[in-house]
Structure formats: C-alpha cells, structure tokens
Amino acid sequence: MQLLTVIGARPQIIKAAAVSRAISNGYSDIVTENILHTGQHYDANMSQVFFDELGIPQPKYNLGVGSGRHGEQTAKMIAGIEEVLLSRTFDGIILYGDTNSTLAGAVAASKLHVPIFHVEAGLRSYNRMMPEEINRIVCDQLSTILFAPTQTAVDNLREEGFFTEHPTLHRRVINCGDVMYDNSLHFAKVAAERCDIMERLALQPEGYILATIHRDNNTDDPQRLEQILRALVDIARNENVPITLPLHPRTRNKLTPQHHQLISGEPRLRLLEPLSFLEMTLMEQNARMVMTDSGGVQKEAFFFERPCIIMRPETEWVEIVEHKAGIIADADYQRIVDAYAKLEQCNVSFPPLFGDGHAAEKIIQNILS
Numbered sequence: 337m338q339l340l341t342v343i344g345a346r347p348q349i350i351k352a353a354a355v356s357r358a359i360s361n362g363y364s365d366i367v368t369e370n371i372l373h374t375g376q377h378y379d380a381n382m383s384q385v386f387f388d389e390l391g392i393p394q395p396k397y398n399l400g401v402g403s404g405r406h407g408e409q410t411a412k413m414i415a416g417i418e419e420v421l422l423s424r425t426f427d428g429i430i431l432y433g434d435t436n437s438t439l440a441g442a443v444a445a446s447k448l449h450v451p452i453f454h455v456e457a458g459l460r461s462y463n464r465m466m467p468e469e470i471n472r473i474v475c476d477q478l479s480t481i482l483f484a485p486t487q488t489a490v491d492n493l494r495e496e497g498f499f500t501e502h503p504t505l506h507r508r509v510i511n512c513g514d515v516m517y518d519n520s521l522h523f524a525k526v527a528a529e530r531c532d533i534m535e536r537l538a539l540q541p542e543g544y545i546l547a548t549i550h551r552d553n554n555t556d557d558p559q560r561l562e563q564i565l566r567a568l569v570d571i572a573r574n575e576n577v578p579i580t581l582p583l584h585p586r587t588r589n590k591l592t593p594q595h596h597q598l599i600s601g602e603p604r605l606r607l608l609e610p611l612s613f614l615e616m617t618l619m620e621q622n623a624r625m626v627m628t629d630s631g632g633v634q635k636e637a638f639f640f641e642r643p644c645i646i647m648r649p650e651t652e653w654v655e656i657v658e659h660k661a662g663i664i665a666d667a668d669y670q671r672i673v674d675a676y677a678k679l680e681q682c683n684v685s686f687p688p689l690f691g692d693g694h695a696a697e698k699i700i701q702n703i704l705s
C-alpha cells in the first residue's frame with residue numbers, strides 16, 4: 337500500500353511521528369509511507385528540529401510554499417499536492433488536524449478520488465471566525481475514514497449527519513484515541529533522559545508556569561495580546577513565579593514597542609525561541625501550570641496532569657473544561673488572573689479521556705482493513 341502523508345505546520349509533524357513509528361514498528365513490509373511537506377512552516381525551529389528529534393523519515397516531496405494570505409497559501413499547496421498525486425498511484429492520503437495544509441490535501445485528493453484518512457477528525461470549536469474551524473469542516477466532509485480522537489468528536493460528527501445510511505454519503509468514523517497521547521507517553525521518558533532545558537533555564541519542578549500564544553485572533557489584535565501579556569506580567573510579579581513563554585515567530589513579529597516595554601518591566605516573564613518537541617514535553621511535565629491558546633498544548637498539559645488556563649473564547653477539547661482541569665479565560669486580563677487563583681486552589685482530576693496510547697496502530701489497522 338502506498339500512502340501519501342501531508343504535513344506542513346509544526347503540530348502535524350509531531351502527530352505524524354506516531355503513525356510513522358507504528359508503520360516502521362509493524363507494517364513496513366506492507367505499507368510505504370511517502371511524506372510530503374508543504375513548507376507552511378519553514379523556520380528550522382518550527383520544522384526541521386522535529387524531524388531530527390522524532391525519528392520521522394525525511395519528506396520525499398517538499399513544496400516550499402511558505403507564508404502568505406490564506407487563499408494564496410492554500411492554492412499553492414493544492415496545486416503542488418495535485419501534481420504529486422498525479423505523478424504515481426497512491427492508495428490513500430493521510431491528513432492531520434486543521435491547518436491550511438490539511439485543507440489543501442483534502443481538496444486535491446478528493447478531486448482525484450484518492451481516499452482520505454483524516455486524523456483528528458470531528459473536532460469543533462463552533463467558531464467559524466477561526467481559520468482552523470473552516471479547515472476541519474471541509475476536510476471532514478471530504479474524508480473517507482474519519483479518525484476521531486475522543487467520544488465528543490464522534491458525537492459532533494453524528495450531529496452533523498456523518499452516520500447516515502445513505503450509500504454515497506456514509507463515511508466510516510472511528511474513535512481511535514489521540515495520537516498526541518501516544519506521543520506524550522512515548523517521548524516523556526526520552527525527554528527526561530536527553531534534555532537539559534530545566535537546568536539551562538534554572539527552573540525547578542513545579543516552580544514555574546509554561547505559556548504559549550500563537551492564535552491569529554490573539555497575535556493580530558494588539559489589545560488582546562496586551563491583555564494576555566499584562567496578565568502574565570502581573571501573575572509573575574504578584575505570585576513571584578517565573579513564567580516561560582516560547583514564542584511562535586508570528587507572535588514575535590506582532591510585538592509592538594508597548595508590548596516590549598510591558599514585558600521588559602518584569603524579569604520573571606522570560607521570552608524564549610520556539611522549543612523542540614522534547615524540550616516542550618519536559619517543560620510541560622514539570623510546569624506548575626500551563627497557560628495557552630494552543631489546542632495541542634492544552635491536551636499535553638492534561639496528559640501530564642497539569643492544570644491549564646485556556647486563553648481563547650472556547651475550546652474544541654471541551655472534556656478538559658468539563659473535568660475542571662482547564663478554565664477558559666479568553667484574552668481577558670481579569671479572567672486570566674482569576675483562573676490562576678482558582679486553579680491554584682482546587683484539586684483537579686485527570687481521567688483517561690484520550691485513548692490508550694495505541695491510536696496510531698489502530699489507524700494503520702483500519703486503513704489496511
């Protein structure tokens with residue numbers, strides 16, 4: 337079986353590692369994985385470092401698309417993926433998550449009748465202002481097998497009519513668990529053995545907060561970004577706790593002189609370059625709390641039993657909030673500060689909601705069957 341795996345943005349490279357590992361551990365005699373990198377993320381610390389660390393095969397195809405407006409970026413990817421799909425016979429295409437690379441893969445493959453396997457299907461924020469929500473909806477509609485990571489994702493698809501008996505509209509929906517959970521279990525030990533980031537930053541276990549900000553509605557609105565940064569500065573100062581903030585290049589580009597002035601007033605808030613996956617894994621495992629607008633980081637906080645402040649108006653990972661392991665605070669100064677105080681006080685529980693750590697194997701078995 338010849339499969340084309342499309343990746344492009346940082347979290348997809350990480351998710352793909354789980355499936356690549358499952359293929360090479362048990363199926364390499366019957367499945368050949370051909371990796372295509374769209375080039376959506378191109379800085380070394382947003383892309384190459386993940387290949388180096390996670391043991392993913394180097395991409396066979398690289399489109400080098402780079403940044404751009406959504407339509408422009410996605411269109412270039414569709415053209416490039418189509419060309420690769422036409423160059424030989426593929427039995428299916430694997431797409432991850434909700435980025436423009438996912439959308440482009442779905443559009444190109446569906447027009448050429450190549451079966452689409454969508455990993456992380458069925459997630460919904462029900463906020464169509466998010467580009468990722470549009471990408472998810474389109475990719476799910478065009479997919480052949482939808483690999484949902486949670487029961488909530490399955491229920492979302494049921495509500496949208498994916499379980500119809502209609503002969504051509506019927507699709508297979510499988511709750512396989514979350515490939516990110518597979519990865520966190522696999523790489524947690526490796527990170528502890530190989531990384532010295534805690535020593536380099538002079539951080540103590542449970543003695544710091546890990547924060548990330550990259551969503552466009554936070555980075556591209558100076559007032560929202562200011563509210564978040566002000567909350568981080570005040571928590572660091574008033575609680576006397578170091579906060580580390582590895583910065584996505586998009587966020588760094590959007591910092592104004594006023595933002596810089598705010599940050600420079602509080603040395604306990606430290607800005608870093610983007611971290612590698614192993615470094616991030618270690619930092620998440622040891623953090624006292626996580627503050628983020630990332631879907632993936634929210635979940636990893638949960639896997640490592642760390643409470644989390646979600647700096648978005650809503651989340652796709654509603655079970656984290658339902659179990660009170662995370663609080664939605666949006667980009668609202670007061671809500672962020674209040675959420676910190678609340679999470680410091682309560683006892684949070686972390687039941688197993690994201691599968692059994694074997695999602696990637698189930699994905700390959702189902703594709704083969």
Ligand code: UD1
Nearest residue numbers: 345346347376377378379382403434435436467468585586
């Ligand atoms: C994308 C995904 C998002 C995912 C995120 C993970 C879409 C619509 N969004 O958002 O779902 O959570 O990746 O990181 O696909 N940039 C660089 N170097 C890089 C990459 C990006 O400088 O290697 C900067 C550029 O200024 C670029 C901006 O970041 O214009 C935004 O990059 P883009 O790929 O459009 O979206 P992300 O914010 O990374």
